[in-house]
Amino acid sequence: MRIELREVSKSYLEGGKKHNIFSDLTVKFTSGCFSVLLGKSGSGKSTLLNLIGGIDIPDSGNVYVGNENLSQMSDYNRTLFRRRKLGFIFQFFNLIPTLTVMENTLLIRELDGPVDKEQRDIARQILVEVGLEERMNAMPDNLSGGEQQRVAIARALAYDPPIILADEPTGNLDHETGRSVLEMMARLIREKGKTLIIATHSEEAIAFADDIYRIESGLIKPVSDLT
């Protein structure tokens, strides 16, 4: 699925001053690949992911995902687009604390109406895949950080979206756990043939990546040489 930003500009007003993050940024991500976005804190990784995910809109330029131009969609359509085409994994507090693991996993699907047994089974299957079948009825707050991120992965995958966006999914985890979460994410996404873009400043993710990009002073560059 095509993911392309064309001449996208984004700035924030801070204390009355305009703070440019991107100006006329053009970039294209390869469909079906595991792409990693590197960059220093504040370089604009999250901003870029948010633009692709349609939870933020550019000041100018176009964001194409599949056949859609997100910049020209209404808020309502963008919302439906996110629901059906995208899975998000954030750094922390991904889950709705008042819903069980199972309910969290089914959440996005349920936004589209009542779920039947078949969909329940799909969700259960995914929880099995992330190794949480035992904790299906647990509340998120009783899970460890790594387990929580695994639920977030399960949730992102449960409605079978073609694209997954992950913003520092391991940022809150220790090295070991982070690694195993990344591993799981990479494996599942490859198996299911999804496009994954992950923003991180840990170089850990590189080991799993197909494409690597670095964001620096408003520019995005593919990284081929990692040494």
Added chain:
Amino acid sequence: MVSKSLLKIGFSYHRKHLLQTFLILIGIALGVAVVVAIDIANSSVSRSFQLSTESLTGRTTHQIIGSQARIDEEVFRTLRVDLGHRKNAPIVEGYVQIKELGMRTMKLLGVDPFSERHFRNILGRSSSKFSSGALTGMLAQPGKLLISEDLALKAGIPTGKNLTLFFGNRESQIEVYGYLKSQDNLTQQALSGVIITDISTAQEILKMGNQISRIDLIVKEGDEATLKVIGKILPPDITIVTPQKRSQSIRQMSQSFELNLMAMSLLALLVGMFLIYNTVTFAVVQRRKMLGILRSLGVTRKEVFTLIIFETIIFGTIGSILGLGLGVLLGQGTVHLVSQSISDLYFVLSVKVFDVSSFHLIKAMGLGLLASFFSALFPALESIQIAPVVAQRRSSLEGYTARMLPRLSIGGLVLLAIGSAVLIIETRQLVFAFGGLLFIVFGAALLVPFLSKIIASAVLNVFHVRSGLGIGLALRNVTRSLSRSAVSISALMIAVSVIIGVGIMVESFRYSVVDWLKNTIKADIYIVGVNREFPVIETSIIKRLAEIPGIKEQYIIRSFKIASGNYAGVSVMAQDREIIQRKWIWKSGDKKELYAQFSGGGVFVSEIFAWKNGMGAGFGNSINLMTKKGLKTFPVVGIFQDFSSRQGMIVMDSRVYKKYWLDSRISGIALTINSSVPVESVMEHINQKLAADYHFMISSNASIRKAAIDVFDRTFTITIALQILAALVAFIGVFNSIMSMMLERTREIGILRASGMTRIQLWRMVMAESGIIGGLSGIFALPLGTALAWILVYIINKRSFGWSLDFVVEYHHFIQALGISVLASLTAGVYPSYKIGKQAIVDALRTE
């Protein structure tokens, strides 16, 4: 104390949440305002009473009064001439309305010009200067009146002008002869409610014949001998009392009414406290993380605790100051309402003042601060539980709440039990009743988390609300964040139960009064003498009435108010036969036996009378009344329900009355008419034929009932204001909670939105949650409100007034209460859901 930088951190939160800060202030301000308003009203009544009744006693040390508020002039003559006592002054007093003053009720005082100067510090002026000598001269002018200079100037009344005085339906024109003034401040104020004439003019206006109201005396302190000598010449039903004792016994009449109002205002403060508690709790939980960081940076528990308390005290101060201002404004209205009610029910206040002193304000300020302190105490204690870690998990709080549930619920049951036990204690101390009520309210609040959980889980299971969205998500949010939702639900529950409780109480009252009126006002037309305390119509009217066509039967009534002694203020009614269909609280035997005992000298007393004098249902009750033949004992043979006299009523057979009071005058006649004749035409006929020869007021059955209901409704206006206030506080409370709950979940909502929840879905979720909070509060408020009503009707009213009411529960109260709570919470959800829907998802995700 709290360090400056800590305070800065604390207040930066409130600056960011201005709306909530504002609502805290309103909560405190409203509660304090109601207390101030009622307090001002009560003390204004006290002060008005003092000015209306006491301040014109001057140097009077004793008063001679009759049990029927009448003394024959003969007694005065004996005192002056036979006994040679000098320092005494005959007084005639009554109340008249003055047309030129907008029908204001004034006290008409008839005094003797030559006796006066010993007594009161009043100066008069007809032409040149004010002096006491001038007063004597002015009073020597018969058929003229004197009014206070202040009043005359304010109302623009020059000397020489005629004033129109109404006494009952009687009108008289009296010329203003001169002005009055006093150097004594209290007397000066009191004068504004008084007009003064000479004795015989007053007797003429008040239709008192050759009788006077009382005799004022000056007797040196300790001079018991003189008092004894005077006592000897007095007829048996006439006694000597001190003015203090006399006014005290009148003043007591309305005191339970005022106490009841005070208690009601404290109830308003309680509702306000829940609002504060609610807001402060949210201010603490929303800052858990910040407080956790502060703790880890080395801020001590004590400092955190002090910070929370200190913040609230500052809000308490600002809110209370606002409340004081608002209370003084509201006070204008309440003073009017309360003194109107007091005048309707108890005694005439001819001087009305608005009494605000710094004492009221300090008291209310203290109360506001105390309320804020106690409301903040629990949240502050919760705040020190916060562990010094960076990210406190919400779950540990919810887990804590879940573990606490059994303890909270048991605590609630214990409080309910204590409350019930306190209420059962047979005492007339209202403190116990209100204390018990508080326990019940707090107990119920503690049961809310458990019950909410049970009900919401039941709904989830019974209706198989499997879906995590909409109602399902909302229900889960409510049950799984009990630490938040229960606070909102209990606050709303309390406010709504006050609405229900007060509503049912008023309804029960109204129903009982209407029912009682129906059974009591049985005749078609009532004719009564014009004087409220001592109505008299000449007996010959009976024959004249008999000539008027259409009248079927005449029921003759003699009534008066006991003016002195233990039963001062009690109405005595002598009747020749029974027209009223009495509702018996207790009677000595079946109807035949009962009336046989009644004709034989037994009396019926009203429920209030029995209650005030400690009489229960049963044999052996009797009362001692001072009659013209001395102190006589009358057995009580029946106790009946009555709402007409707040002081109580004694009913006896007119033959018994005549025998002991040697009085065959009549006070009123109840007439029944032939059903073929319209009431209006008979009334008109009576007026045409008899108005010129007799002084009476005539009213139809319907107008009496209506007047009684009007008085009732006026009395409860304040109560209804309280209901509206409770509704307002309820609304602010849920608004505040829902706003806070949504703010707290900003990130969660950001995730939902990012995952594809549309604005409409979000809106629906918030509204569903608000609706559930409202619905649960409403449901819980039904039993609690009914319990409050029950306590108000059977315990508080019974103990403060002695009335037993029928407990009338109308379903519309429940529907109304449910409606109010659901509507309030739904309305309260509109703005928060709009606001969070509008928030950019990116921003929502950036918060924690």
